[in-house]
Amino acid sequence: MWTMRNRVVFSCVAVMVCISLVGCNVVRVSLNTTLTPDDVAFIAPGQTTLTDVVTRLGAPDSIGETDMGMVANYRFLDLQYSRVNFGWLAKPWTPVDPDLIFSRTGLGVDAFQVAFDPHGVVVHSSFQRHLSGPPFSPYPF
Amino acid sequence: MKARAGSLLFLLLVILFQGCAFSRGTLGDEINADAIAAIRKGETTKAEVINLLGAPDRLVQLNGRDVFQYYRYDAKAGSLLLIVLNFTRLSIKSDDLFIVLNQSGLVEDVISSKRTDGLKFRFWPFGE
Numbered sequence: 001m002w003t004m005r006n007r008v009v010f011s012c013v014a015v016m017v018c019i020s021l022v023g024c025n026v027v028r029v030s031l032n033t034t035l036t037p038d039d040v041a042f043i044a045p046g047q048t049t050l051t052d053v054v055t056r057l058g059a060p061d062s063i064g065e066t067d068m069g070m071v072a073n074y075r076f077l078d079l080q081y082s083r084v085n086f087g088w089l090a091k092p093w094t095p096v097d098p099d100l101i102f103s104r105t106g107l108g109v110d111a112f113q114v115a116f117d118p119h120g121v122v123v124h125s126s127f128q129r130h131l132s133g134p135p136f137s138p139y140p141f
Numbered sequence: 142m143k144a145r146a147g148s149l150l151f152l153l154l155v156i157l158f159q160g161c162a163f164s165r166g167t168l169g170d171e172i173n174a175d176a177i178a179a180i181r182k183g184e185t186t187k188a189e190v191i192n193l194l195g196a197p198d199r200l201v202q203l204n205g206r207d208v209f210q211y212y213r214y215d216a217k218a219g220s221l222l223l224i225v226l227n228f229t230r231l232s233i234k235s236d237d238l239f240i241v242l243n244q245s246g247l248v249e250d251v252i253s254s255k256r257t258d259g260l261k262f263r264f265w266p267f268g269e
Contacts, residue, residue: 028266029231032256050252058254059237063210065203080266088225118204136267 023085026136031077032061035112035127043114043125050120060114069117078108082138102138162220163262169198169213172238172253180240180251187246194238203241206249211238215257219264230263 035057042048042056053072054060060072083103090098114125176193179185190209191197197209218231234256241250 023225025227025229026266027229027231029233031233032235050250054252054254058256059239059252061212061235061237063201063203063208063239065201070203 023083023088024138025081025083027079027081029077029079029081032075034076034078034108034110035074037127040112040125043122045122045124048122050116050122053114053122057112061111066115068123069115069120071113071115074112074114076110076112080106080108080136082136084138102140104138104140106136160222160224161264162218162222164216164218164220166216167214169211170195172211172213172236172255174255177238177251177253180248182248182250185248187242190240190242190248194240197240205244207242209238209240209242211240212236213257215260217260217262219262221264228264228266230266232260232263234260 039057043053050072057074061075062073064071064073081103083101086100086102087098109129111128112125113128115123117123173194179193180190187207194209194211198212199210201208201210213236214233215235216231216233218229220227220229236255236257237253239250239252240248241252243249
């Protein structure tokens with residue numbers, strides 16, 4: 001049963017949620033599938049071969065030469081952007097178009113690198129950076 | 142009757158998808174799966190590879206061997222534009238093909254993957 005108090009509280013919460021979302025933009029850009037340590041846990045140096053790696057992870061984005069063989073790079077990107085324009089709150093009451101914008105961009109670029117010997121056996125593998133996901137927060141400070 | 146139902150369906154779809162945006166972009170040509178299947182390790186020559194797939198996008202030297210790289214990128218963006226609250230998600234994936242040629246000019250290895258098959262239009266920017 002909805003009491004008057006509950007209705008008032010619900011209305012206030014709804015209005016606060018709506019206000020907090022006013023002028024909000026959330027954008028995300030992802031390039032290739034982000035690889036996690038779990039995805040590459042099957043790789044064992046000295047045992048896993050190029051065929052095993054390609055079967056599980058697909059073809060790499062680039063292949064390069066090293067003194068001991070070759071290196072394969074799997075690149076991925078995760079960009080997150082959020083923006084809130086508090087100027088929207090004043091729009092109904094002002095003749096001008098006011099802006100008070102908080103925005104934040106998190107650019108997560110990483111790559112997984114696998115080095116192989118001349119026989120195509122993994123020598124070592126590692127992430128270039130160890131990213132923790134950028135936050136979805138528009139607060140820039 | 143059919144025309145009327147069709148018009149109503151069209152109107153319903155237009156109303157349902159108000160505020161939605163779909164965009165797509167590609168880089169490079171589709172890598173021909175039949176051409177990849179026609180390549181035989183130890184038999185197909187460099188000239189035949191070029192004849193089947195065209196000139197490579199990149200040519201890499203790998204311990205005295207040539208590696209032909211072919212790639213294609215596909216991007217799909219979905220936007221939900223609700224005037225005061227907007228969501229956009231852009232997903233990009235690539236198809237890559239590497240053909241390793243030995244010093245005799247014969248195909249030694251073929252490494253390929255087609256990631257763009259699973260690429261979908263997505264709107265929700267949170268989570269995976």
